[in-house]
Amino acid sequence: MRSLTNVLCVMKRELHDYFASPVAYVFIIIFLALLGFFSFQLDDFFGYGQANLTPFFRWHPWLFLILVPAIGMRQWAEERRSGSMELLLTLPIAVWQAITGKFLAAWLFVGLALFLTFPAVLTVIGLGDPDLGIIATGYLGSMMVAGIYLAITSVTSAMTRSQVVSFIVSVVICLLLVLAGWPMVTNIFVNWLPGSIVDGIAACSVLTHYQSLQRGVIDTRDLVYAGSVIIFCLFTTSVILRNRRSL
Numbered sequence: 001m002r003s004l005t006n007v008l009c010v011m012k013r014e015l016h017d018y019f020a021s022p023v024a025y026v027f028i029i030i031f032l033a034l035l036g037f038f039s040f041q042l043d044d045f046f047g048y049g050q051a052n053l054t055p056f057f058r059w060h061p062w063l064f065l066i067l068v069p070a071i072g073m074r075q076w077a078e079e080r081r082s083g084s085m086e087l088l089l090t091l092p093i094a095v096w097q098a099i100t101g102k103f104l105a106a107w108l109f110v111g112l113a114l115f116l117t118f119p120a121v122l123t124v125i126g127l128g129d130p131d132l133g134i135i136a137t138g139y140l141g142s143m144m145v146a147g148i149y150l151a152i153t154s155v156t157s158a159m160t161r162s163q164v165v166s167f168i169v170s171v172v173i174c175l176l177l178v179l180a181g182w183p184m185v186t187n188i189f190v191n192w193l194p195g196s197i198v199d200g201i202a203a204c205s206v207l208t209h210y211q212s213l214q215r216g217v218i219d220t221r222d223l224v225y226a227g228s229v230i231i232f233c234l235f236t237t238s239v240i241l242r243n244r245r246s247l
Helices: 002-019 023-042 054-058 060-072 074-082 084-090 095-115 118-127 132-159 163-179 183-190 195-203 206-214 220-246
Strands: none
Touching: 002 023, 002 095, 023 054, 023 060, 023 095, 054 132, 054 206, 060 074, 060 095, 060 132, 060 163, 060 206, 074 095, 074 132, 074 163, 095 132, 095 220, 132 163, 132 206, 132 220, 163 206, 183 195, 206 220
């Protein structure tokens, strides 16, 4: 119970910091504006003639690729730059509790941004009779991708004082995880690698598991993949912070 209380305290502190600055509002506005443009204009949402959110969800991994690291890059880099990390780590809380609280705060913030896309759901309901189960798994997939990106950014943020460096490195890593399952990339590998190796590379991709949820299929392998990446990245963050505290 004490551990949960500490995690919640850190999470509340982080959420307050997000909304105490204009960063949160700028993120939400840019995310909604870009998602609306790509889904309804660039992807010709109404031209599909079907009441579903396939064009809408298609852009999430790519938009998150830039926007989510922009949110997560400050998790530890800002603490190190301002010198408050030493203070935070001397408080009577475990390192993993601080890491979990910061991660959950950022994840909830992205979840709020996704919640504000509900007009898109109301639009397709008004246009026809969509499969709400597929829409729900689409949102689940989006949260999964956001969680993976945030966990990766947590590692890069713990490694440097510079938010810019954290942002760039996390974007590159997340991009590699996306491209590993992108058909244009896997088709290149097929020409000179055995099919089993190509399948293994694709299985490591965020895009592969996300597309499965987009189709309305909840496969435990997709959830295990997301959970494993998130836990591994948060554990790596704890190792980095423990080493810095011991110096």
